Amino acid sequence: MTDSLIVDSAAKIFAxxxxxxxxxxxxxxxxxxxxxxxxxxxxxxxxALPDSGAGLGDLxxxxxxxxxxxxxxxxxxxxxxxxxxxHEGDGLVSVGLAGNGGAWxxxxxxxxxxxxxxxxAANELFVACPExxxxxxxxxxxxxxxxxxxQVEPVEVGEPVYATxxxxxxAASAGALERVLEMGxxxxxxxxxxxxxxxxxxAVQHNLAMAAAEVxxxxxxxxxxxxxxxxxxxxxxxAAAKSRVGEAAGVVVEAIHQVHGAIGFTYEHELHHYTxxxxxxxxEFGGEVYWQTRLGERIAALGADAVWxxxxxxx
Amino acid sequence: MLRFDGVTxxxxxxxxxxEVRAFLENYDGKLPRPNSxxxxxxxxxxxxxxxxxxxxxxTWPEAYGGGGRSFFExxxxxxxxxxxxxxxxxxxxxxxQSGPLLLRYGTEAQRREYLPRITQGRCFFSxxxxxxNSGSDLASVRTTAxxxxxxxxxxxxxxxxxxxxxxxxMVALVRTEPRGENRHAGLSQFxxxxxxxxxxxRPIRNMAGDEDFNEVVFTDALVPPENLVGEAGNGWxxxxxxxxxxxxxxxxxxxxxxxxxxxxxxxxxxxGSSQAAAIGRIAGHLMTLRRMSMSVAxxxxxxxxxxxxxxxxxxxxxxxxxxxxxxxxxxxxxxxxSAGFREAYADTLLHSPSFTLRGGTREILRxxxxxxxxxx
Ligand SMILES: Cc1cc2nc3c(=O)[nH]c(=O)nc-3n(C[C@H](O)[C@H](O)[C@H](O)COP(=O)(O)OP(=O)(O)OC[C@H]3O[C@@H](n4cnc5c(N)ncnc54)[C@H](O)[C@@H]3O)c2cc1C
Numbered sequence: 001m002t003d004s005l006i007v008d009s010a011a012k013i014f015a016x017x018x019x020x021x022x023x024x025x026x027x028x029x030x031x032x033x034x035x036x037x038x039x040x041x042x043x044x045x046x047x048a049l050p051d052s053g054a055g056l057g058d059l060x061x062x063x064x065x066x067x068x069x070x071x072x073x074x075x076x077x078x079x080x081x082x083x084x085x086x087h088e089g090d091g092l093v094s095v096g097l098a099g100n101g102g103a104w105x106x107x108x109x110x111x112x113x114x115x116x117x118x119x120x121a122a123n124e125l126f127v128a129c130p131e132x133x134x135x136x137x138x139x140x141x142x143x144x145x146x147x148x149x150x151q152v153e154p155v156e157v158g159e160p161v162y163a164t165x166x167x168x169x170x171a172a173s174a175g176a177l178e179r180v181l182e183m184g185x186x187x188x189x190x191x192x193x194x195x196x197x198x199x200x201x202x203a204v205q206h207n208l209a210m211a212a213a214e215v216x217x218x219x220x221x222x223x224x225x226x227x228x229x230x231x232x233x234x235x236x237x238x239a240a241a242k243s244r245v246g247e248a249a250g251v252v253v254e255a256i257h258q259v260h261g262a263i264g265f266t267y268e269h270e271l272h273h274y275t276x277x278x279x280x281x282x283x284e285f286g287g288e289v290y291w292q293t294r295l296g297e298r299i300a301a302l303g304a305d306a307v308w309x310x311x312x313x314x315x
Numbered sequence: 316m317l318r319f320d321g322v323t324x325x326x327x328x329x330x331x332x333x334e335v336r337a338f339l340e341n342y343d344g345k346l347p348r349p350n351s352x353x354x355x356x357x358x359x360x361x362x363x364x365x366x367x368x369x370x371x372x373x374t375w376p377e378a379y380g381g382g383g384r385s386f387f388e389x390x391x392x393x394x395x396x397x398x399x400x401x402x403x404x405x406x407x408x409x410x411x412q413s414g415p416l417l418l419r420y421g422t423e424a425q426r427r428e429y430l431p432r433i434t435q436g437r438c439f440f441s442x443x444x445x446x447x448n449s450g451s452d453l454a455s456v457r458t459t460a461x462x463x464x465x466x467x468x469x470x471x472x473x474x475x476x477x478x479x480x481x482x483x484x485m486v487a488l489v490r491t492e493p494r495g496e497n498r499h500a501g502l503s504q505f506x507x508x509x510x511x512x513x514x515x516x517r518p519i520r521n522m523a524g525d526e527d528f529n530e531v532v533f534t535d536a537l538v539p540p541e542n543l544v545g546e547a548g549n550g551w552x553x554x555x556x557x558x559x560x561x562x563x564x565x566x567x568x569x570x571x572x573x574x575x576x577x578x579x580x581x582x583x584x585x586x587g588s589s590q591a592a593a594i595g596r597i598a599g600h601l602m603t604l605r606r607m608s609m610s611v612a613x614x615x616x617x618x619x620x621x622x623x624x625x626x627x628x629x630x631x632x633x634x635x636x637x638x639x640x641x642x643x644x645x646x647x648x649x650x651x652x653s654a655g656f657r658e659a660y661a662d663t664l665l666h667s668p669s670f671t672l673r674g675g676t677r678e679i680l681r682x683x684x685x686x687x688x689x690x691x
Contacts, residue, residue: 178316185688205685206678212317212688213627220319220610221603227321243599292595296586299594304580308398308572311601312332 006058010044011065018069023273026072027141031112036073040090045075048083060171060226067175070273072142074108076168081117084157085127095119095165098126102149106284110145111135117155121162121286125155138284140276163238166285167225170241173281174222176274177215177245177252183271184208184256191261204259211255218248224314233314236298239291246288249278317624317687319610328391335395338368348400349658350573352666353566354527354673356402357481359436365396365403366436371410375418380431386616390609394565400573404478409433411564412557413440413486416504420545420553425506429484443473443487443507443531444554451679454498454551458489458533460505466540467491467505469513469533477673479529480518485509488554491547502550506542513537523665556620561674563611563625568604568632570670571639571663575601577656578643593646600635607631623687626680633670633677640664 017038026032039045046052048059063076074094081093091114096107098118107116111133118126128149138144188199188208198204221244228237253275257264264271282288302310339346342364348356365371373389375381382388396403414433417425432438449455458471469489479485485507492501509516513536518526545553575597582590607628614621640663647656671677685691 182316185690188690199690202682205690206681208688208690209627209630209681209684212684213631216317216319216627217603217607217631220321220607221599223321224602224606237602239595240599240602243596244603247596247599288596289592292592292599293588294591294595295598296591296594296596299598300579300582300586300591301584303584304576307576307579311598311605312394312398313329314602 006054007061007065010062013038013042014065014069014071018071020270023070023072031109032072039073039075045078046082046087048079049087056229057226063168064171064175067172068179070277077108084155104147104149107145107147109143110147116147119161119165123161125157125161126152127155128152138280140280160235163235166242167238169281169284170222170225170245173245173249173278174219176278177218180256180274181211181215184259188259207255207258211252214248214251218245221245236295239295242286242291243288246282249282253278319607322609322613324387331388331391332395335392339399339401348402349662351397351400352570353397353407354404357404358402359405361402362406362436366434371406371436372414372434375430379426380434386612390612397565397569398572405439406436408442409438409440412560415560416557424541439482441476441479441482441485443476443485445475447472447474451676456488460489460491467538469536469538471533473531475528476531477528479509479516479531482509488550499551501548503547504544504550504553505538506544507538511536559615559620559622559625562629563608565608567629568635571636573659574640574643574663577659581647581651581653581656590646593642597639597642604632604635623683626683630680636670637667
């Protein structure tokens with residue numbers, strides 16, 4: 001059960017503190033200090049501490065709210081790192097992919113992190129201090145650095161860390177999908193051509209109806225994976241959700257850009273901050289094919305005559 | 316924004332599920348069908364056996380032979396039947412929508428007359444909506460019913476009426492007053508005995524080679540006055556109220572399910588990576604669709620009329636029913652097509668054009684969703 005008070009206040013604070021200017025600045029590589037301070041002042045980065053009183057469900061509801069605003073800070077990473085390491089000091093702890101030879105890739109804002117967690121798809125988790133950083137970015141312009149680390153310590157948390165991180169991208173995508181759908185609906189009602197709002201045209205209505213259906217499916221899939229936290233099937237539910245949400249993202253981004261016409265193709269418009277993230281997040285912590293394959297291998301091992309039971313009795 | 320909340324099935328769902336599975340395992344008739352399309356297996360004996368178990372009209376009051384059970388329990392039974400490929404079409408329409416229609420709008424006498432027999436699996440209904448010139452534009456129906464001494468005289472033609480050659484009754488949507496300014500006014504629904512005088516039923520062979528839908532011609536067919544459903548002139552409201560039931564059930568995403576089962580079987584215990592990915596991708600769709608469809612069952616249970624949500628689930632479900640056989644086909648080289656896969660796949664593909672037509676076309680559903688989004 002999520003605590004709607006926390007989630008509502010997070011949504012409000014994110015909406016108040018994040019705007020196009022903040023997004024543009026972050027994309028230029030400058031860490032949005034003021035925004036991050038607002039997040040930390042309210043303790044959102046500590047929500048996932050085992051003794052915070054909030055459930056993991058709250059955490060993902062907050063991550064979804066952050067996705068709705070394309071919040072350009074590593075909130076999910078910090079939340080989970082604080083959970084797995086315990087909170088120590090004010091430095092940023094980010095989470096990337098542990099690699100061989102001491103180079104960890106895809107580290108959000110590795111450039112300002114005081115410590116870094118490295119994860120593998122096999123649920124191994126390590127912690128290290130960065131020694132040097134090569135800046136990088138995903139296609140949304142979100143900081144994704146490569147960090148060279150020195151001494152590496154293993155971290156034992158007894159949780160499926162990789163799927164939990166994948167779920168953070170699923171939940172953020174669900175939020176961003178709701179947001180771009182709203183943008184499309186609003187624009188279709190405002191933009192006039194041929195003497196009427198383009199929402200009057202059936203072809204436009206159908207694109208938006210289809211997008212709405214995909215968004216609804218993505219949100220249900222994301223929520224179902226969140227509901228599965230702590231259960232035996234958690235990783236498989238994340239697999240289903242990452243696959244379904246990724247597919248929805250492709251369809252919805254295409255449709256919403258089409259509705260916006262050329263204005264949505266400009267850098268000046270805010271739409272691309274969401275749509276590029278939706279594209280980029282599909283690949284992070286396992287792309288669709290990775291998760292589909294894991295899920296498919298499990299179902300194949302159960303056998304054809306167990307397929308229905310697998311679908312119908314998730315708990 | 317449209318919401319699809321998570322639902323948790325009641326505690327007795329697991330037992331009920333086991334009972335249905337045991338029943339299917341022990342059924343001595345012909346099972347399973349190559350596909351899981353609700354429209355494909357006609358078996359009155361099977362329907363009667365389901366009736367004995369109390370699995371028809373499950374949500375209806377006990378006074379009419381119903382089970383007084385929840386929509387979730389009905390959901391469990393229907394999804395288990397479909398997934399197994401059970402032959403359910405004989406009683407399907409009566410259970411899904413004709414019965415609920417009579418419960419809501421019928422007279423007490425009609426409820427006593429029809430509902431108990433429906434729950435016994437001995438009374439089957441067809442839907443008499445479409446006509447030669449009225450498909451998506453349902454309000455344009457031209458079949459007329461004129462009040463005469465001793466009842467109403469029906470004239471006109473219904474088309475695509477599934478099961479009319481086998482079923483006992485049709486609920487026909489007809490004009491009881493000439494069309495005026497308000498095109499939704501002047502429509503009424505009647506229970507029509509399909510074996511009655513003045514009624515001719517001609518099966519129409521479909522592209523898969525079966526005879527399922529029909530042309531039904533009324534020539535001065537006399538229908539007794541007590542067969543009017545609800546009020547004369549209220550037909551439009553009544554017919555649209557059926558849609559939440561008609562559009563959101565498991566039959567809207569499970570038609571192709573047996574293809575998936577045979578696909579997984581053909582891939583074997585250690586599939587290649589592209590096969591595993593296809594299996595997983597399909598599962599992600601299926602798990603999500605089932606949850607959305609159950610969410611609509613929850614809305615029905617709470618007394619809401621989720622017409623928009625139901626249209627949305629049908630739209631997604633029908634798209635999936637068409638996408639899935641294609642994904643399976645592409646992941647299995649033709650030489651790896653087992654006999655079981657070939658049969659399920661061919662049967663499903665040959666019926667697939669109908670998935671996005673019956674029960675409201677894709678285009679009409681998108682229009683319903685668009686209206687729900689405030690676009691029209
Ligand atoms: C297998 C099967 C079983 C059926 N069983 C029954 C039954 O038991 N009882 C019954 O009453 N009917 C039944 N139907 C009929 C079904 O309800 C109709 O096929 C459906 O309503 C569409 O009507 P139509 O076929 O005349 O197509 P049309 O309405 O003529 O449509 C043709 C095409 O034009 C599109 N179109 C139409 N209007 C619009 C619009 N305003 N905007 C955009 N596109 C539009 C449609 O989406 C479709 O693609 C059955 C159909 C099938 C295939």
